[in-house]
Amino acid sequence: MKFCSECAHPVELAVPAGDNRPRYVCASCATIHYQNPKMVLGTLPVWESDGELKILLCKRAIEPRRGYWTLPAGFMENNETTAEAAIRETVEEAGANIVLGPLFSLLNVARVHQVHMFYLATLRDLDFAPGEESLDVQMFSEAQIPWDDLAFPTTRTTLELFLADHRRVREGGEYGFHTLDINRPMRSDL
C-alpha cells in the first residue's frame, strides 16, 4: 500500500493514537487502512460405494502450485457465509454437486495471514468436471492419494485428520472438529 484509497495522498506507516501497531495512515484525510487476515474456505468431498471411500481432489491450473493437487478451496467473498463460500469454491473448481456436512478443520497459517477452513461433504453424483482454475479433477482412494504432489500443507493436514477420523467412524466414533496451526511454508514440499 502506497497511496490512500480514499483521497490518493501518499500513506505512511505510523502507530495511531490508542493503538499499538503500525498501520498505513493518511495524513491528509486521517483514514487508517487496517489490514486483516483472509479466510480460505473449501470442502473435503467424498464418495462411498460398496464400502470403498474415494476423495475428490483438483489439479491446480493456476499459481501458486500449478499442477499440484488440492482440495477445492478459495478465498471467502463478502456477502457470503463460510458454508456458502465452501460450496461455491467446490462448484467453481470441480463442478461438483455436494451435500455440505459439518465444519471439519480450521487451520491457522499466520505467516501468510490466512485461516483455512474445510467442511466435510458428500458427492451427490460423479458428474464433476474441472473449472477454469483446475487442470483435472479426480477421485482418489486412500491408497491413491498423491501425497508427494499435494499443493498445500492445509490440504495434507486436512486429509490426514480426515482419514484418522474415518477409521474411528467405522468403529462407531464420530468426526471431530480440528483446529491446528500450520507453521510450515505453504508449499507442501518445503
Place this chain on the structure above:
Amino acid sequence: MKFCSECAHPVELAVPAGDNRPRYVCASCATIHYQNPKMVLGTLPVWESDGELKILLCKRAIEPRRGYWTLPAGFMENNETTAEAAIRETVEEAGANIVLGPLFSLLNVARVHQVHMFYLATLRDLDFAPGEESLDVQMFSEAQIPWDDLAFPTTRTTLELFLADHRRVREGGEYGFHTLDINRPMRSDL
C-alpha cells in the same frame, strides 16, 4: 475505495477477465483490489467456585454500541493465529488472565462481512480491569446476565449456546463446537 493504493489512479468497478464479480480495478497499473470478510475473535471467560458459574463481560467504551455489554472480542490481526487473537483481545479489553479452551462458536454475520469466533476460557484469577475500549468489566452469574443490554447478537448467541451446553456438561456431556448464521442486524436490540 476511490483510488488505487498502488499508483493513486482512480479505480473503477469492473468484472475482471476470468472472474464473475465486480471488483475495484485500476486501469493504470492493472491491480485488482479484492475485498474480503474479516474475522472477529473473542473468548467466553468463566470462573467457577463452589459450583457457581460466573461469566466475564465488558461494557463497551467505544462505538458501535457504547455502554452495552459484550464478550471480549475484536478484529484478528495479521501475523497472529485465531487463538492468539482471542487471548490478545481478552487482555486488551478486560486485562484478564485466562487459560484458553477449545474453539466454541463460529458465527457468520454475512451482511457486515464478518465471521465471529469465540473460544472457551477459564480465568486464572479475578485480577481483571477494563482496558481502553471498556468502561467496566464485571462477572455475571447466569441470573445476572444483562440480556437487554448486550451489544451484539453474536455475544447473545454464544452465551445462549454456552449455557445450554453447560447444563449438559453438568450431566456428564461435553461442550460442542457450534456454527451458526446470524441474520439479525448487528445491534442486538433491533
